[in-house]
Amino acid sequence: MQQAYQKLARKLEELGQLEQIMGILHWDQEVIMPRGATQARAGQIASLAGVAHEKQTDPQIGELLDQLESGSLSDLDPYELCNIRETRRAYDRETKVPMELVQELAELGSKGHHIWAKAREENKYSDFAPVLERLIELQKQWAHYIEPDQPPYDVLMDIYERDLTVERVDPIFERLKVELVPLIRAIQESDYQPDTSFLQGEFSVAKQEALGRTISEALGFDFNKGRMDVSVHPFCGGADPTDVRITTRYGTDNFMESLFAVIHETGHALYEQGRMERDRALPVSEALTTGIHESQSLFWERMISKQKAFCDHYMELFTETFPDSLKGVNSQAFYEAINICRPTFIRVESDEVTYPMHIILRYEIEKGIFDDTYKVSDLPEVWNNKMQEYLGIRPATDTEGILQDVHWSGGAFGYFPSYTFGAMYACQFYNAMKQETPDLENWIRDGRFQSIRQWLSQKIHVKGKLLSTDALLKEVTGEALSPAHFIAYLKNKYHEIYRLSSSV
């Protein structure tokens, strides 16, 4: 058994390293590559992806898996068993789908991206609709090859957030809707609205960068095993836990956008840097799911850095860095200003209270696409009606509505729910930490972030893919995912900020 396992592990390691090279190429493309190299790079990436695919579908992997699964697995440890399990899942996914379908999806995904970008710019949904229609058709076929007995949308969600099904998501999202729609309305109608004027002004990029680096390092980002650069869309990438690269972007009219992007990506980076010591090129050490990854970025961005104690700790540094704007502003006013809640058309610009409504809207549309409730031609209308119902605003253009997100243009359906599941996990993890550490807010006020990072690392980061999401939640928080934590958190926080009566 050990011999077969070692053989498999060597193959997986090679594959893992190819993916790491891909990570560096991707980072290079987004951060420093000359624009003129776009086409050449696309060719390089396609070639490398081809090599990786060949290795992934190597029949020898199939044989080794068969051999291992039919034998006695008692001399393998849980890490090794996890690697076998994960490899089986990936191998089946790569080999069950005919090559022609894989290729058509890849080609239409990249062509679709260009068509979508142009349609969004010109506000012409009708130009994008035929591509969208075909992508949906292809994804239905793909899902059928993977799991012929399951609803296609469940199969697609499972790519990003393992074990999510419509049956599980529906009641959770219904509950969020019932609780959050009235809360959002009450916030909008409140007589008290925080002053945000001091967040606008002139903020030098050099000062923003220094501030971002200071805070990222204080939260625990190891610059010896990571970098921070600039890109159009902030992300966390790189190669392996010793080479984790985050990016942000700077505008000179505010410093919030770059700072919270840095903190968000630092949260992702701490997960990567905190991975287990062994098997670092093997599946077991990798992040559990998209939603759990997002829980780590949101943990730092929302649960930690958007709370009052964090503002208390950093107010002096903020004021010292930007005295023209912040002189005389106290940390309570600052805290209220950074937590302003205002419905907006654009998901990525929305706050933590309205964000879930953007996700639920997309989830309901995706679900309706795949169970044939909605026709592609009806989607802009469906989108606008739901926006009106959930957030009380109606986009005047499709650019501000259905055409705003990149995901569908590349054929990614089922991704969106993982954002809100990440937010709910983050909140539940925070409450568990607070249960164990009643002094948590004082830790934050004193800047003792290392203890927080260690807690997350020991309980979540080093666990890799050893446990299922449900099992991890139970182990860390003592219970399965419950939206009650998230709802109570939002209600308490925003009732206080907006001076609402407790009946909402």
Ligand code: ZN
């Ligand atoms: Zn993220």
